[in-house]
Amino acid sequence: MSLRQRRLSKAEGRLNLNLLSQTQNRLKDHNMSSARRHWLDAMLKIKTLEDPWEKFHLEELKVESAIRYRYNALKKKWSEDLVQVKMEDVSFNHGAMRQCFRLKKLSNFTHSDDWKHAQNYVAKRYFEDVSRDVYFEDVKLQMDTKLWGEEYNRHNPPKKVDIFQMYILEFHKRAEKPIYHLEHFIEGDYTKYNSNSGYVDEHLRLTPQAFSHFTFERSGHQLIVVDIQGVGDLYTDPQIHTADGIEYGDGNLGPKGMALFFHSHCCNSICHGLNLSPFDLYLSERRNLVNPTSIMAMSPLTQVRGNEEMVICASPLEQHDLTNLLARSKSSHSSSNSTDDESMSIGSPLNLLRSPRIRFTSESETSMTEEEEKLAFAEIIGKRHRPSCVIKEKDICHLNMNSEDSVLGQIHHEMAKYHEIGRFLLTPDCPIDWDSALFHEKHAAELGVLEALITMARLYLGLPRDVLTECPQEVDIDKGLTYMTLAAENGDRDSMLHLAKAFETGNCLGTCRSKCWTTSMFWYNQAIQSIENDNTGAYDSTMHSPLHQLLAAQAHMFLVGGFGIEKDPQRAGDLYTEAADAATESMNGRMACKYYTLAEEAWAECEDE
Structure with a gap:
């Protein structure tokens, strides 16, 4: 960059700072919202911060063209565009599953080639070869979670949440056309607040646990967002458990994962403020929630189906004055900080104080009908709300x-x-x-x-x-x-048979019930109907109490009569014949002969009468 360009850049920076400072003062004078003031404070900090990656000289790397894929969670659609990037060849950090690369990207809204001032990103790639669908599913999961974050914020909790924006980046001009996850870089102290398999640490924050609880009730029990981790209330790499256990990868543990969360979740003041109902726990379980000294510390790492970690109970809640935490945020971020495979930790606790909350436009905000779409989504979700x-x-x-x-x-x-x-x-x-x-x-x-x-x-x-x-x-x-x-x-067939036989014999009926062949006949018919519905009447060698036995039991009751059933030898003979046919179909010739004989004897009684 020439001396003249550097001078112009510095002058432009000073002008922007002055304009922002004046705007902020005007907004404060007009009693603007706390969220707006925080946003302006953040913008001021952005202009004053030095580039944390300046020493790595990414601007000296070669320029590459790549396809960026973005997901709109409201429309359930993907879009793509071309971007210019510079990325390091060697990863600067890694976790158990992915490695991270520093990357700079030029804005598509400017025509400047000033790479020193290009935005910092982190590109993440799995160590092992995985299907392209895995990358796209990861983005879909995170952007769906972002939509739930916006729904949570709409209910004005004490502290708003935000989910980091995530994209897919494909280097289409390389021979192998590799793809990466792309996230904005932000410095800060990365923390994991809960896992997808029950780990909860409410010593740290109240908001993450309340957010998970909120998504469960607001979705009508159809899903819960867990694996909450990130910098402050900027979350990344979440996991979603769904009622059917479908979608969202192997980390979706279904109702099992939901059970693990609620066993370790103790409703806090934010849950109460959002009118979330406590999940029912037994007395000893509730006692353990507030007795952390007896709980074994377990790993908070994300688990996959069939390999969930041991759950731990929640620790006692911290005490905070929440009246000053009314900053509304809808920004989209990404963190490069982690201690596991989801993100990479490079920051210190002080970094969070220095790092602004940069706002990047959400992919759900690109439509002219965005507000209508969000209102429609909120209306649909509102009708599905169910307490815990x-x-x-x-x-x-x-x-x-x-x-x-x-x-x-x-x-x-x-x-x-x-x-x-x-x-x-x-x-x-x-x-x-x-x-x-x-x-x-x-x-x-x-x-x-x-x-x-x-x-x-x-x-x-x-x-x-x-x-x-x-x-x-x-x-x-x-x-x-x-x-x-x-x-x-x-619809349980074994239960039908147990009731049928109990009312037929009069055994094990307790004090409230007595022998009743009418009731027995009803349950035998239900059991027979279940055979016809499940097996189209066909014989199954593994079937308990096959069809011919049930028909024979009914025939016997009609042959003898009593206990609410009128004696009917004709009906008994017909049922014995059906039982014989069923036994023949099941290749039980001995029982078939027996039932044919009993049918003849029953019909003989009709002739005698």
Whole structure:
């Protein structure tokens, strides 16, 4: 750069500083919002800060043309443009999965070739060869999270949040056409506030945990944003758990991940201020949330499906005066600071004080109908809002006449299973907290989770079960049959058969029920219908109580009569014949012969009459 150019650059800088200072004073005089004043303060700092990468002389590197892909979370569309960049060949830091490269990019809105003043970026690339789709899914996840951050800010929390902008950068002129994640560089102390598998540290901040809780309720339990990490309230590389466990990569642990978060989350003042309802925990679990000395410190690293880390409980909450934290921010950032594979740490705690919060235009802000789109999104999301507590969820399920798909119930069921395998033990030698496990399984059953209903039924009846196999519980036939009935009504065939046989024989009916062949006949018919629905009537060699046995049981009741069933030998003969045909189809010739004989005997009684 010539001497004249340097002088003009300095003069332009002084002019910009003067204009910004004057503008800031005018806005303060007019009692503008706190967020606006913070923004102007940040702009002043930008102009006064030196380039932290000046000593690396990136401006001396060769210029490369690259394709930049940007994702619009509102429109669910991708756009692309050409950019001019200079990037180092050797990474300056790395984590477990990705390596980082310093990069400068010229603005597409200027025609200057002043690389010394070009913006700083961090380009990240996976060590291992991964599909291009992985890079694009990562961007989609982060930009979807940014949209949820804007929805969170719309509810005026004490401290606004922002998600770093992320792009895809493809060097299309290189032979291998490599692609990178591209993020704005910002100095600061990188912190991980929670993980995707239950790690929560509420000693540090209240906002990240409240943000995660908010996304769960505001999405109607369809997702939760976790793995909150970044500089202050500028977050990067989040993870989303969804109700169906689909999309957003292997870090999406589904309801299991949601259970891990809520077991370690203690609602704080921001949660209360946003009217978020506390997740139901047992007394001992709530006690552990405020007793950090008994909790083992676990790794906060992101985990993938099948390899989740041990959960820890939340630590006591810090105390802050939140009245002065009303700075609204919608900026988009990226951090190069990390201690794991998500970002790379190079800053110090003091860097955050020096580094401004630079605002970069969000990809959801490029449309002329942006505000209408955001309002429409907020309206849709507002209709899906569901509390985190069971009592309110039960009311919603009752109104909708549909509880079997309750995500909240699935979360409680997963939490019960985690207790059973010792996932939440404070120390390895602690006994299983069966009271907490039973607490969550009961809640799951109340919300219509079929597996939980079956577990509670067999638990109270003293029968073998797949979940809570060692959980101690006194036998209570009445409660067990109540749960068994609910399971049968929700389509469990084994429960239908248990009820049919119990009402047929009169065994194990407790004090509230008595032998009733009419009820038995009903459940046998339901079980037969379930066979026809699931197997189109075909024989299955692995089937428990095959069709011919059920038909024969009904035939016997019509042949004998009683307990609400009128004797009908003709109907009995017909059912025995159907049973014989079913046995023949299942290649059980011996039983087929038996049923044909019984059919003839039943019809003989009709002739005698």
